[in-house]
Each structure stands twice: as C-alpha cells, then as structure tokens.
Amino acid sequence: MKDSETLDLLSFVIGRARAKGATAADALLVSSDDSVVGVRKGEVEKIHRTRSRGIGLRVFRGHSQAVVSTSDLDRGALENLAREAVEMAGETQPDPFAGLSNPGPGSLPDMHALEIHEDPPRDIPQEERIRMAIEAEKAAFGEDPRIVNSEGAEFQSTVTHVAMVNTEGFSGSYARTLYGVSCSVIAREDDSMERDYWYEQSHYFRNLAHPGDVGRHAGRRAISRLHPRRPQTTTCPVLFDAEVARSLISHLIGGLSGYALYRNATYLKDRENTRVASSGLTIREDPLLKGGFGTRPFDGEGVLSKPKILVDHGILRTYLFDSYSGKKMGRPTTGNASRSLGDVPHVGISNVLVEPGTRTKDDLIHDMKRGLYVTELIGFGVNQVTGDYSRGAFGFWVENGEIQFPVAEMTIAGNLDEMFQSVLEVGSDIRLRSSISSPSLLIENMRVGGG
Amino acid sequence: MGRQQESSSSEVMRFFENRFGAHEGVLADILGSAMGRHIDDADLYFEYTTAQSLSMEEGMVKKGGRHVSQGVGARILAGEKTGYAITEEIRPETLHEIVRTARSISLGTEGVSTLRITPARRDSPSLYPVSDKDLDVPLSLKKELLLEADSAARSQDPRVVQVMASVSTEMKSVMVVRRDGLVSADRLPLVRVNVTVIAEENGQRQTGSFGYGGRIPFSEVMGEPLRHAAREAARQAIVNLEARPCPTGSMPVVLGPGWPGILLHEAIGHGLEGDFNRKGTSAFSGRIGERVASSLCTIIDDGTLPHRRGSLNVDDEGTPTQRTVLIENGVLKGYLQDRLNARLMGSAPTGNGRRESYAHPPMPRMTNTIMLPGETDPEEIVRSLDKGVYAVNFGGGQVDITSGKFVFSTSEAYWVENGRIQYPVRGATLIGNGPDVLTRVSMVGSDLHLDPGVGTCGKDGQSVPVGVGLPTIRVENLTVGGTA
Numbered sequence: 001m002k003d004s005e006t007l008d009l010l011s012f013v014i015g016r017a018r019a020k021g022a023t024a025a026d027a028l029l030v031s032s033d034d035s036v037v038g039v040r041k042g043e044v045e046k047i048h049r050t051r052s053r054g055i056g057l058r059v060f061r062g063h064s065q066a067v068v069s070t071s072d073l074d075r076g077a078l079e080n081l082a083r084e085a086v087e088m089a090g091e092t093q094p095d096p097f098a099g100l101s102n103p104g105p106g107s108l109p110d111m112h113a114l115e116i117h118e119d120p121p122r123d124i125p126q127e128e129r130i131r132m133a134i135e136a137e138k139a140a141f142g143e144d145p146r147i148v149n150s151e152g153a154e155f156q157s158t159v160t161h162v163a164m165v166n167t168e169g170f171s172g173s174y175a176r177t178l179y180g181v182s183c184s185v186i187a188r189e190d191d192s193m194e195r196d197y198w199y200e201q202s203h204y205f206r207n208l209a210h211p212g213d214v215g216r217h218a219g220r221r222a223i224s225r226l227h228p229r230r231p232q233t234t235t236c237p238v239l240f241d242a243e244v245a246r247s248l249i250s251h252l253i254g255g256l257s258g259y260a261l262y263r264n265a266t267y268l269k270d271r272e273n274t275r276v277a278s279s280g281l282t283i284r285e286d287p288l289l290k291g292g293f294g295t296r297p298f299d300g301e302g303v304l305s306k307p308k309i310l311v312d313h314g315i316l317r318t319y320l321f322d323s324y325s326g327k328k329m330g331r332p333t334t335g336n337a338s339r340s341l342g343d344v345p346h347v348g349i350s351n352v353l354v355e356p357g358t359r360t361k362d363d364l365i366h367d368m369k370r371g372l373y374v375t376e377l378i379g380f381g382v383n384q385v386t387g388d389y390s391r392g393a394f395g396f397w398v399e400n401g402e403i404q405f406p407v408a409e410m411t412i413a414g415n416l417d418e419m420f421q422s423v424l425e426v427g428s429d430i431r432l433r434s435s436i437s438s439p440s441l442l443i444e445n446m447r448v449g450g451g
Numbered sequence: 452m453g454r455q456q457e458s459s460s461s462e463v464m465r466f467f468e469n470r471f472g473a474h475e476g477v478l479a480d481i482l483g484s485a486m487g488r489h490i491d492d493a494d495l496y497f498e499y500t501t502a503q504s505l506s507m508e509e510g511m512v513k514k515g516g517r518h519v520s521q522g523v524g525a526r527i528l529a530g531e532k533t534g535y536a537i538t539e540e541i542r543p544e545t546l547h548e549i550v551r552t553a554r555s556i557s558l559g560t561e562g563v564s565t566l567r568i569t570p571a572r573r574d575s576p577s578l579y580p581v582s583d584k585d586l587d588v589p590l591s592l593k594k595e596l597l598l599e600a601d602s603a604a605r606s607q608d609p610r611v612v613q614v615m616a617s618v619s620t621e622m623k624s625v626m627v628v629r630r631d632g633l634v635s636a637d638r639l640p641l642v643r644v645n646v647t648v649i650a651e652e653n654g655q656r657q658t659g660s661f662g663y664g665g666r667i668p669f670s671e672v673m674g675e676p677l678r679h680a681a682r683e684a685a686r687q688a689i690v691n692l693e694a695r696p697c698p699t700g701s702m703p704v705v706l707g708p709g710w711p712g713i714l715l716h717e718a719i720g721h722g723l724e725g726d727f728n729r730k731g732t733s734a735f736s737g738r739i740g741e742r743v744a745s746s747l748c749t750i751i752d753d754g755t756l757p758h759r760r761g762s763l764n765v766d767d768e769g770t771p772t773q774r775t776v777l778i779e780n781g782v783l784k785g786y787l788q789d790r791l792n793a794r795l796m797g798s799a800p801t802g803n804g805r806r807e808s809y810a811h812p813p814m815p816r817m818t819n820t821i822m823l824p825g826e827t828d829p830e831e832i833v834r835s836l837d838k839g840v841y842a843v844n845f846g847g848g849q850v851d852i853t854s855g856k857f858v859f860s861t862s863e864a865y866w867v868e869n870g871r872i873q874y875p876v877r878g879a880t881l882i883g884n885g886p887d888v889l890t891r892v893s894m895v896g897s898d899l900h901l902d903p904g905v906g907t908c909g910k911d912g913q914s915v916p917v918g919v920g921l922p923t924i925r926v927e928n929l930t931v932g933g934t935a
Binding site for chain 1: 505508511512513514515516517518519520521522531532533534535536537538539540549552553555556590591594612613615649651655656657658697699700701730731732734810812846847848849850851852853854856857858859860877878879880881882883884930931932933934935
C-alpha cells in the first residue's frame with residue numbers, strides 16, 4: 001500500500017468513527033513484509049514469507065474510550081468495527097484524564113537523517129540469503145571440532161511501515177528496514193552439551209556484520225560453556241556482561257513508567273531527584289539516534305520525540321509519561337507513548353543508552369578479583385513493585401582477577417534498588433545491538449545460590 | 452451440551468466457504484498445485500478469530516477492546532524443509548500466491564494433480580461445546596462483575612490499595628486442509644479473568660494475582676469465581692507483606708498442588724518436544740527407556756480434558772489430540788510430536804502440532820502436562836520438611852533445552868522448620884537440571900489439582916494456551932535463589 005492510500009484509509013476509519021458518534025479518535029496502521037531463510041547442517045531448512053497488516057482504532061465518547069483492531073481491511077468491515085468501537089466506548093466509564101494528546105508545535109524530523117529506512121530496500125536474491133545463512137553456520141562448525149550440532153542459522157529481512165492519524169489533525173508515517181543474521185550451535189564433549197547463539201542486525205544491509213563473524217562468535221560462545229561447574233552458595237561481586245546488563249537497565253526503566261507510579265506499582269515511587277543508582281551510572285534516552293533500533297520520529301500518540309537524561313550520575317531526573325499517565329500525575333507527556341494495534345497507549349522507550357566508562361570488561365574482571373561473571377540469565381523472578389530480583393544464571397567463575405571455568409545451575413538474587421546503588425563500575429564495552437544499550441556493569445555484592 | 456463435534460466442524464467449514472469462497476473445488480484446486488515428487492506434506496490453515504476484553508482499575512472500567520484477526524497460512528514440507536507464507540486477504544488468487552511462495556522451498560518440478568477433499572469424521576462429542584452465545588455477555592454485565600471484583604478485593608483487607616481486573620473472551624474458528632485431502636475444522640472458545648492487587652503497609656508494597664480460565668461458557672467465571680479470584684489475589688498480596696528474605700542454596704522443597712506443575716512443563720515437557728529430539732539438541736535426546744525420574748513419577752500430556760485451557764479436539768494440523776504418557780513410573784516413554792517430526796523420526800503424530808495463529812507454522816507443543824497422584828497424605832509431605840521451602844504459587848518459568856537447566860519463580864512460598872510453617876518468604880527463583888530433578892522426587896501426594904486455567908507457553912516467538920497439573924510433591928536438593 002502506498003503512503004497516501006494508507007493515510008486515506010486511516011482518515012476513512014476515523015471519519016466513520018466520528019459519524020457514528022465518536023467525539024475524538026486516533027487510528028494506526030502497521031504493515032510489514034518479513035522474509036526468513038533458515039539453514040541447518042548446510043541445508044536449507046525453512047523459507048518463511050510473512051506479509052501482514054492491521055489497523056488499530058481508538059475512539060472516545062467524551063472521556064470514555066474503547067479500542068478495536070483488525071487484519072480485515074475491507075472498508076465495510078472497518079465501518080462495522082468503527083460502530084462497535086463507538087458502542088463499546090458507551091459502556092466504559094468516563095475517566096477525566098482520558099483523551100487524545102495534543103502533539104503541540106513542531107515538524108517531523110527528516111526521516112532520511114534517522115537512518116532506519118533503506119529506501120528502496122535492498123533486493124537480495126534468495127540464493128544470496130541462503131548463502132549468507134550457510135556461511136554463518138559453516139563458520140561456527142569450523143570454529144572447533146566440538147561444535148557437533150546446530151539449531152541452524154538464519155538470514156532475515158523486514159520492512160515495516162507505521163502510519164497514524166488522529167482527529168486533532170495529526171498525520172504521520174515512517175518506515176523501517178531491518179536485516180539480521182543469527183546462528184545457534186551446539187558444542188559437545190563427553191557428557192557435556194551446551195548451546196549458544198549470536199546475532200547481528202542493522203537497518204542498512206551494507207552495515208550488516210559479516211555472516212562468518214556471527215557464526216564464529218556463536219561457536220566460540222558455545223565452546224566456552226562446556227563442562228560447567230555449579231558454584232557453592234556464596235555472596236560475591238557480580239559482573240553483568242553487556243548482553244545481560246541490558247535486561248537490568250530494562251527493569252529500572254520499567255519502574256519509571258507513569259502507569260507504575262499512579263498504580264503504586266514501582267519501587268521507584270517518590271524518588272525523583274534522589275539517588276537511585278551509584279554516581280557512575282548515567283542513562284540517556286535518544287529517540288532520534290541515527291540507526292538506533294528504537295529510533296522513531298514520533299511516539300505512539302504522535303508526540304515529537306526529544307532526547308533526555310533519565311539518570312544523571314545516579315540521580316533520577318525524570319519519570320516516563322504518555323499523555324494519560326502524565327495527566328494522572330499532573331505532568332506533561334515525555335513523549336514516551338508506545339502504541340500497539342490492539343491496545344490503548346502505554347509507556348515505552350525509544351533508544352536507551354548507558355554512558356560507558358573508560359575501562360574494558362577485562363579490566364573489570366581483573367578488578368573484581370573473585371566473583372561471578374554472568375553471561376546469560378533465565379526466568380522471570382523480577383518484581384517491579386518491591387525491586388526483588390532472583391534469576392537463574394550462566395557464566396564464568398573469576399578467581400585472582402581471571403576467568404577460571406564456566407558455571408551453571410545457579411541463581412543470583414538481590415534487590416534492584418540495592419543493586420543499582422552498588423554499581424561499582426561501568427565498562428567501556430558499549431555497542432548498539434538493541435533499543436537498550438549498556439556496557440558491562442560490575443555490582444558490588446549479590447547472593448549466589450548454588451550447591 | 453453434548454452437541455456432536457462433527458456438526459460444529461461442518462459449520463466452521465461452511466463459515467469459511469461463505470465468507471471467503473473457500474469451497475471444496477477451490478481448496479482442491481489450490482492444494483492440488485502443491486503436489487510434486489519432492490513434496491512430503493502440505494497444508495492450508497484458515498483462521499478467523501474475534502476477541503473481546505474489558506478491564507478495570509481504580510474502581511473504574513476504563514477500557515474495552517474488540518479484535519478481529521483473519522488469515523491463511525500455506526505450508527509445504529519437503530524432507531526436513533518447510534516453506535511457509537501467509538495472506539490476510541483471503542481470495543483464491545492470494546491463496547494460489549502463498550502456495551507458490553511456500554513451495555519455493557522444494558526444488559522439484561511443479562506437479563499438479565487432483566485432490567479429493569474429505570471432511571474429517573469424528574464421532575466423539577466436542578471437548579468444549581461452547582457457542583458464541585455462551586461468550587456473548589452484555590458489556591454492562593461484565594462491567595458489574597469487574598466492579599464486584601474490586602469491592603471483593605478491597606473488603607478483604609484495608610491494606611489493599613490498588614485492584615486491577617480484566618475479563619476477556621475469544622472465539623477462534625480454524626480449518627486445516629491437508630494434502631491428503633482431509634479437512635478438519637474446529638471452534639476454540641477461550642475465557643479468562645484475572646485480578647491483580649497491590650497492598651501497602653508502612654510504605655512497603657506487595658502484589659498478588661489470581662485468575663481463572665478455560666474453554667468454558669462465560670457464565671462459569673461470573674459471580675463467585677471472579678470474587679474468589681479477587682479475594683485470592685488480595686490474600687497473596689497481604690501474605691507477602693509479611694514475607695522475609697528467602698534462604699539460599701540447595702535444600703528440600705515441597706511444591707503445593709496445581710499451578711506449581713509448571714515444574715513439569717519446564718523441567719521435562721519442553722525437552723520432550725519432537726523437534727529438539729529429532730535434531731538431537733535436547734538434554735533428553737536418545738534417552739527413551741531410561742530412568743529420568745523416581746518411580747513415584749508418572750507424567751502425561753493430555754489434550755483431551757474437557758473444557759481445559761490447553762485442550763484441543765484436533766491439533767493445528769488436523770491430528771486428533773490424545774493422552775500421551777511421557778514418563779511412566781520414572782522411565783522415559785515418549786515424545787510430543789507434530790507431523791513433520793513424527794515423519795522424520797518414524798513415529799506417529801501425537802496431536803501436539805500447535806501454532807499461535809495463521810502467521811506461524813506449527814511446532815510440537817504441550818497441551819495439559821500433568822503428574823498423576825500418589826498415595827501420600829499432602830499434609831504429611833509438608834510435615835516431613837525438617838528445614839526447607841514450601842512453595843504454593845509461582846510466576847513464570849524458563850528452560851535451556853540443550854543443557855536441561857530450568858527455572859521457575861515463587862510468588863507465594865513459606866519457610867518450614869520441623870514440619871511447621873514459620874513465615875512467608877519473598878519471591879525466589881528455583882533452578883534445577885531437567886533430566887535429574889525428578890529423580891529426587893521423594894514423596895507424591897494424593898491431591899492432584901489442575902491449574903486454574905491461565906497458563907501461556909512461549910516458544911520461538913509463538914504463544915499458545917496450556918495447562919499443568921500436580922499433586923503435592925517433595926523434591927530433594929533443589930537450588931533456591933533467595934537473598935538470606
């Protein structure tokens with residue numbers, strides 16, 4: 001669908017909602033074209049092509065709202081859905097804080113400058129896609145004879161279009177291309193079997209990492225995990241690898257949501273302009289970061305996005321609001337509305353970046369002397385209300401400032417508030433791999449559960 | 452009740468025929484183009500789903516939603532290869548196009564042959580005879596129910612400061628057309644209610660959550676069940692206000708009945724899915740016939756339990772569901788199979804080929820995974836704990852299939868000494884090794900409970916509703932990830 005057709009269809013939808021009695025409405029269309037080729041043990045294993053699109057419509061009758069979504073874009077079906085939405089908004093209760101956001105003045109940034117859309121998308125022949133996936137997997141197998149099995153390697157490309165209109169006159173759209181290579185292999189020696197993976201992604205095909213490098217890295221990671229030991233139960237320093245430090249930052253960000261605030265559902269309530277982390281930690285959000293994986297010209301309510309500091313040398317500078325949660329707390333939106341087709345907006349982030357330190361991960365391992373270097377976490381044992389944290393971990397045991405052996409079947413536990421307050425050092429190893437980017441983080445002490 | 456499955460199945464076929472022109476001639480023509488020497492299997496999966504939800508917080512029913520999702524997935528299988536493509540515009544031309552795209556996986560020459568369409572015949576009644584009408588409750592009534600849940604939670608205890616509740620219903624019509632001409636159709640109702648409560652005392656906040664669901668008429672969650680969910684969520688939040696840091700390390704753990712069965716799902720269920728075992732990537736690969744649990748343990752996956760959230764009349768490949776024995780008296784008996792992996796492993800499909808929606812190809816997935824009851828009095832099991840954790844409610848879990856390491860996290864648990872409950876402990880993750888954790892099951896209670904019907908399982912980006920069931924059990928030497 002062309003941009004103009006998309007915006008036409010959305011205008012039709014909010015127009016129908018208005019005609020059925022809505023006092024205000026916004027509508028969103030997301031379409032995507034996703035192509036995945038997967039190989040395993042040198043043979044093509046899957047070819048998936050998913051072209052998908054859907055419309056989400058939110059309607060207001062005064063301060064009552066309802067939301068509908070559909071993948072049936074037939075105009076007759078959309079008209080019916082608009083009617084149902086308006087009827088449903090007649091049943092929900094009026095909430096004085098509910099309403100459209102007023103996007104305010106400003107013009108959309110130059111999309112080209114954001115570097116998230118390769119236009120036109122690179123036309124990559126199927127044989128070339130297969131060749132890249134095969135190359136990644138072959139490199140993993142070539143890394144070590146103990147790489148004996150594979151879950152496969154994939155090449156993926158996706159084009160996504162997002163368009164939004166509302167009855168306040170907002171109308172905007174953007175597109176995003178994404179290319180990715182991933183590889184997951186299995187190392188085996190005697191009775192020890194371990195799996196690990198690696199991926200790289202980029203908005204521009206020309207910036208995508210070499211598939212062979214992705215495979216080799218996956219292979220090395222799997223090999224390094226062979227013959228893990230189970231550590232003794234202890235209390236010790238814990239170094240979070242950059243890959244897992246990201247999840248830690250996401251828990252902190254989750255606690256800054258305006259929704260969590262008014263629901264009393266965050267351990268960070270009433271903490272603005274106070275210390276929430278050690279002074280080494282500075283966290284920024286930049287929605288307009290060139291080539292960022294969370295980059296967007298406007299948020300889920302059409303509010304233009306601006307960079308800001310969230311945590312400044314450990315001091316919390318701002319919570320995150322969309323229009324609704326902001327009004328509930330008597331604050332303006334911070335441009336953090338995130339919108340999916342089937343739901344009303346909630347608070348989300350664009351690109352979050354932790355300011356890197358000056359010392360490498362190896363320096364941090366050296367400084368730690370004795371402790372745990374964590375490279376993978378599993379499970380959902382994180383409670384945002386209390387900050388209680390307890391997860392399953394994989395990694396390496398460090399003694400005398402050097403990695404000694406891999407460890408598994410253990411837990412690490414603490415409380416997010418105490419953990420962030422006791423970040424001893426922030427590494428220099430930051431890379432843009434996802435919407436949250438963090439270097440490795442060294443935490444003074446955590447409880448490690450093992451044998 | 453007691454309506455025959457066959458009549459509802461032909462109703463669904465007529466629905467797709469009327470709505471999208473998917474009549475037998477068109478289906479035969481489209482799948483007929485998916486023939487060829489190199490193609491082992493092929494199917495078309497039609498889906499039309501409508502869902503409705505209503506949610507409440509701060510004593511206000513703030514939002515309602517209605518969602519329609521429709522599409523068709525075409526799948527071509529050649530050896531170990533899968534080609535998959537979808538369309539959301541359902542017309543004969545787009546269906547031809549997705550079959551063409553999917554068959555690019557097969558390098559063989561294009562074959563066309565005539566296909567004979569045969570509706571699947573089944574004589575057993577539907578496991579969930581629930582009609583649209585059984586789900587279609589006026590919004591005003593749902594609104595009242597949510598507000599009732601709010602007052603039920605708040606009147607439970609003055610320390611309750613926040614109540615969030617939601618009700619949702621879904622009806623999914625599906626039709627699978629296979630290359631052998633077999634057409635299976637089904638209607639999958641799904642109801643879910645959930646209440647989350649936050650309690651506060653002296654600046655300390657805690658949360659509790661409880662819900663019910665299943666392939667049931669909406670009337671079954673109305674009134675007392677929803678109020679009970681609210682009181683239960685409030686009770687958990689209040690209990691947790693008193694919780695102390697949980698001890699850390701290897702210790703005996705007693706799991707209460709019902710939802711703690713998530714242990715089975717993570718520790719052994721995923722590791723027994725056919726795809727991982729065909730590829731040799733599971734910690735359970737090649738171990739059929741070996742002892743992987745204590746002789747007290749018999750574990751099944753059963754997709755045929757009436758009205759359960761994880762149940763299906765037929766799976767998403769048209770295979771009837773069944774009761775599959777995974778572990779019998781401690782010995783590994785079988786895997787969970789879809790058609791692809793069963794064919795490649797030379798075994799039979801077990802009715803576990805499932806997918807989230809038309810947008811995804813099926814994979815081997817669990818349905819309702821259950822440990823059968825033993826003979827021990829559950830109270831005796833708790834009394835047997837000298838020093839250890841008694842865990843009665845859990846949040847989510849996860850597993851590393853290849854190494855077998857799995858976790859699940861407590862949301863309500865107690866420290867026990869000398870057989871007596873001492874105090875509630877704060878949320879802790881338990882970690883173990885799938886292939887040997889069940890060898891340390893030393894007691895199995897007589898009190899098998901199924902979970903309340905709110906489980907969702909994620910695998911490879913696809914979510915499907917599942918169930919678990921467990922009697923009270925005692926496990927030796929489980930690692931508890933506390934802070935004390």
